[in-house]
Amino acid sequence: MTNLEVHAPAPVDLEGELASLPGDGARMAPHWAVPDRIAPRPVSPALIHGVSVPLASARLLDAMEDYGD
Template identity: 75%
Template sequence: MTNIKAHAPAPVDLEGDLASLRGDCARMAPHWTAPERAAARPVAPSLIHGVDVPPASARMLDAMCDYGD
C-alpha cells in the first residue's frame, strides 16, 4: 500500500474570511496557467441539431408559467 502524504504550505482555514481566501488564491496563482486563447471556429450548419424533448416533459414544461409571471 502506498502512503502518499501531501503537505500544505500553510494551514487550511475552513472557517476563514474573504481576506484569507484571497490570500490562498494569491499564493496559488503562480501555479495556474491559462491556455492560449484559440480563435472560435464556425460550426457547419449540418452539425447543428435540434433538441428532442420527450412528450411527457414537453407537457410538463408547457404547463409551467413563464419566467416573471
C-alpha cells in the first residue's frame, strides 16, 4: 500500500495576495499568448453520422421557441 502524505497549503495573507494579483497577471500574460483566431470550417451534413439524441432531449428542443418549428 502506498503511503500518501498530504500537506496543508501554507497560510495565505489575503490582503497582500489579493493586492498583488494584477501585477502577477501582468507578468504572466506574455507566457500565455493567444494564437490568431482560426475560424472553424463548416462540416458537410453528409459527414455527420452516428449521433443519437435521447427522445426526451429531442422533445425538449422541439418545445423550445428558438429550436422548435
